[in-house]
Amino acid sequence: MTEGMRLRQVRKSFGPLEVIHGVDLVVGEGEFVVFVGPSGCGKSTLLRMIAGLEEVTDGDIEIGGKDVTDLDPSQRGIAMVFQSYALYPHMSVRENLGFGLSMANVPKAEIAAQVDAAAKILKIEPLLDRRPGQLSGGQRQRVAIGRAIVRKPQVFLFDEPLSNLDAELRVSMRIEIARLHRELGNTMVYVTHDQTEAMTLADKIVVLRDGVIEQVGTPREVYEHPANTFVAGFIGSPRMNLLDATVQGTGKVMVAGDEIEVPSIDTPNGENVTVGLRPEHLVLSLAAPGTLQATVDFCEYLGGTRYVYCQLADGQNLIAEQREGEDLAVNKVVYFAWKPSELRLFNPHGIKLV
Amino acid sequence: MSAVARHRRQRQKFWGGFGYHAFGIGAALFFFAPFAWTGLASLRTGSEAQQPPLPPWPTQGVSFDTYAVLDTFGAGIWQHTLNSALVALATVVLTVIVSLLAGYGFSRYRFPLKNVFFVLIIATLMIPFQSILTPLFIILAKLGLNNSLVGLVLVYVTLQLPFSVFMMRNAFDAVPREIEEAARIDGARDLKLLVRVLLPLVMPGVATVAIFAFLNSWNEFLAALILLSDNDKYTLPVLMTAVRAGRLGAINWGAVQAGVMVMTIPCLAVFLILQRYYMRGLMAGAVK
Ligand SMILES: Nc1ncnc2c1ncn2[C@@H]1O[C@H](COP(=O)(O)OP(=O)(O)OP(=O)(O)O)[C@@H](O)[C@H]1O
Ligand SMILES: [Mg+2]
Numbered sequence: 001m002t003e004g005m006r007l008r009q010v011r012k013s014f015g016p017l018e019v020i021h022g023v024d025l026v027v028g029e030g031e032f033v034v035f036v037g038p039s040g041c042g043k044s045t046l047l048r049m050i051a052g053l054e055e056v057t058d059g060d061i062e063i064g065g066k067d068v069t070d071l072d073p074s075q076r077g078i079a080m081v082f083q084s085y086a087l088y089p090h091m092s093v094r095e096n097l098g099f100g101l102s103m104a105n106v107p108k109a110e111i112a113a114q115v116d117a118a119a120k121i122l123k124i125e126p127l128l129d130r131r132p133g134q135l136s137g138g139q140r141q142r143v144a145i146g147r148a149i150v151r152k153p154q155v156f157l158f159d160e161p162l163s164n165l166d167a168e169l170r171v172s173m174r175i176e177i178a179r180l181h182r183e184l185g186n187t188m189v190y191v192t193h194d195q196t197e198a199m200t201l202a203d204k205i206v207v208l209r210d211g212v213i214e215q216v217g218t219p220r221e222v223y224e225h226p227a228n229t230f231v232a233g234f235i236g237s238p239r240m241n242l243l244d245a246t247v248q249g250t251g252k253v254m255v256a257g258d259e260i261e262v263p264s265i266d267t268p269n270g271e272n273v274t275v276g277l278r279p280e281h282l283v284l285s286l287a288a289p290g291t292l293q294a295t296v297d298f299c300e301y302l303g304g305t306r307y308v309y310c311q312l313a314d315g316q317n318l319i320a321e322q323r324e325g326e327d328l329a330v331n332k333v334v335y336f337a338w339k340p341s342e343l344r345l346f347n348p349h350g351i352k353l354v
Numbered sequence: 355m356s357a358v359a360r361h362r363r364q365r366q367k368f369w370g371g372f373g374y375h376a377f378g379i380g381a382a383l384f385f386f387a388p389f390a391w392t393g394l395a396s397l398r399t400g401s402e403a404q405q406p407p408l409p410p411w412p413t414q415g416v417s418f419d420t421y422a423v424l425d426t427f428g429a430g431i432w433q434h435t436l437n438s439a440l441v442a443l444a445t446v447v448l449t450v451i452v453s454l455l456a457g458y459g460f461s462r463y464r465f466p467l468k469n470v471f472f473v474l475i476i477a478t479l480m481i482p483f484q485s486i487l488t489p490l491f492i493i494l495a496k497l498g499l500n501n502s503l504v505g506l507v508l509v510y511v512t513l514q515l516p517f518s519v520f521m522m523r524n525a526f527d528a529v530p531r532e533i534e535e536a537a538r539i540d541g542a543r544d545l546k547l548l549v550r551v552l553l554p555l556v557m558p559g560v561a562t563v564a565i566f567a568f569l570n571s572w573n574e575f576l577a578a579l580i581l582l583s584d585n586d587k588y589t590l591p592v593l594m595t596a597v598r599a600g601r602l603g604a605i606n607w608g609a610v611q612a613g614v615m616v617m618t619i620p621c622l623a624v625f626l627i628l629q630r631y632y633m634r635g636l637m638a639g640a641v642k
Contacts, residue, residue, distance in 0.1 A: 051535075052538075052539075053535050053539075072538075073535075074538065074539060079539065080535075080536070080539050082535070084530060084532050085532075086536040088533065088551060090554040099537075099542075099550075100539070100541055147540075
């Protein structure tokens with residue numbers, strides 16, 4: 001796989017405050033990379049540094065093997081789609097799409113051809129002569145994406161492009177973006193808060209926290225083998241249950257007074273570890289002592305599935321997802337089991353144990 | 355039943371609309387009346403112009419005598435109109451250019467003491483300009499610009515700038531940063547960025563600045579009176595005092611009316627031309 005983009009020890013400070021602390025990342029050509037992380041972790045800042053809108057304090061950025069760290073945004077071979085669309089309100093859709101090319105002194109006929117091609121891909125041909133003010137939110141978003149396509153960039157940058165749309169439109173635009181990626185085959189970097197967008201669109205998910213990369217991996221890797229408790233708790237909704245446990249000899253830990261079996265680890269007895277269990281992996285039963293015991297706090301019925309909120313004997317909370325079975329009364333005592341392969345274990349520093 | 359209700363609703367709508375428009379027309383007439391009065395009065399013949407002002411319209415046939423009389427004052431009305439027009443236009447152009455750049459700078463760049471400078475500029479609005487006329491006069495004299503229209507333009511621009519910079523900074527602050535960033539990604543830089551992308555978006559601000567600069571410099575009297583000493587460099591307001599003072603104690607009211615018309619029409623024209631840039635909702639559809 002050839003290289004689409006590379007970040008090398010990229011840092012960013014705003015005055016004395018460093019917000020990106022040395023990020024290393026390699027993105028293959030044509031890969032769809034999604035940045036996720038809590039609000040304020042630096043996703044937008046990182047994306048804007050790639051775009052050239054924010055100066056890089058330290059480190060290098062390469063796009064297509066070329067160092068672009070000090071290049072003007074228009075020279076980097078990137079195009080960006082903003083959360084707020086950022087269309088030029090005084091220009092028609094046609095002029096919006098063609099503006100970049102006209103700035104590059106491309107001949108008029110060629111601009112027209114490219115604009116028509118992009119409009120066709122996004123099915124916005126009937127809108128070409130309107131102003132942005134005369135478009136709906138979804139249509140504006142298409143125009144914003146169209147403006148990016150016309151630039152024929154090596155790398156597309158998206159900063160939460162769908163978060164201003166309503167839920168239904170968001171789903172259809174998500175599918176549209178996936179289709180676009182398939183058709184154009186460009187490298188794409190996509191920032192989002194939305195777990196579903198991240199899981200469905202990404203070839204590679206980058207989980208950020210406080211300006212540091214916590215894990216890079218495919219959606220499956222990040223979901224099934226989180227590198228640490230932060231990633232485990234961040235990816236997935238509802239989040240993975242992270243339970244405090246104490247090591248009791250090889251292959252055994254104590255959680256809230258119940259002994260559970262874990263893969264054998266060489267952690268000393270009495271050490272505190274964290275057990276991770278996804279809600280959908282917990283199998284609920286009413287009478288099976290010997291596994292994890294809990295009392296029901298309340299249930300959320302979502303139609304296809306149900307979330308059962310429970311409390312362990314020592315007060316820790318636990319969420320289980322249940323696809324069938326009758327409703328559970330509050331304060332009912334229940335028992336949980338799981339397949340050993342689905343249990344995750346983290347050391348006292350929150351790092352994944354084998 | 356529903357037909358009756360619909361009928362009643364239509365009637366209400368008609369009378370509602372009627373009242374709305376009647377009030378609008380009334381208000382428009384109220385503001386138009388002084389112009390009409392002066393305009394009509396200026397068309398009276400020379401002898402009629404000296405008579406009591408009622409009725410205000412010409413009764414002995416329309417004539418342009420009063421305008422001919424007006425032309426006999428000073429260096430001729432064309433010369434003074436040209437003086438005023440040159441001064442006003444130069445003031446507008448310079449004020450718009452400087453405040454556009456300054457407003458952009460204050461809105462978008464970070465530099466030390468930015469807010470201090472901005473407050474200082476705004477604070478000069480608190481100084482009555484009459485109080486600095488003497489130093490201004492001395493400075494212009496040192497620069498060899500006293501008794502020159504260029505000097506007058508510089509004074510007007512200076513007086514106009516604090517308000518204009520403030521206006522333009524607000525106008526640029528209202529332009530979402532993302533639009534500018536999108537334009538930078540599209541390859542628009544510096545002057546191209548300002549002219550092709552930002553200028554259309556701050557046009558309401560520019561129109562406001564231009565209108566104020568025009569009106570203030572076109573109508574300004576005191577500085578022009580003090581800084582200009584040559585008769586044929588007078589701007590219209592200064593000329594008008596000569597007309598108003600009359601000759602040999604006799605005031606030619608017809609010439610005064612004509613002078614008022616000559617001074618008013620360009621103001622109206624400028625306002626009517628620029629007011630369409632006040633269009634609301636220009637920014638609609640840019641973001642969100
Ligand atoms: N211009 C700036 N000056 C100072 N600090 C800034 C500036 N821009 C961003 N920051 C800080 O940098 C950090 C990262 O901001 P950033 O916008 O990249 O977060 P984010 O991950 O995109 O958050 P969100 O998900 O809410 O959009 C934040 O702590 C923010 O306060
Ligand atoms: Mg952000």
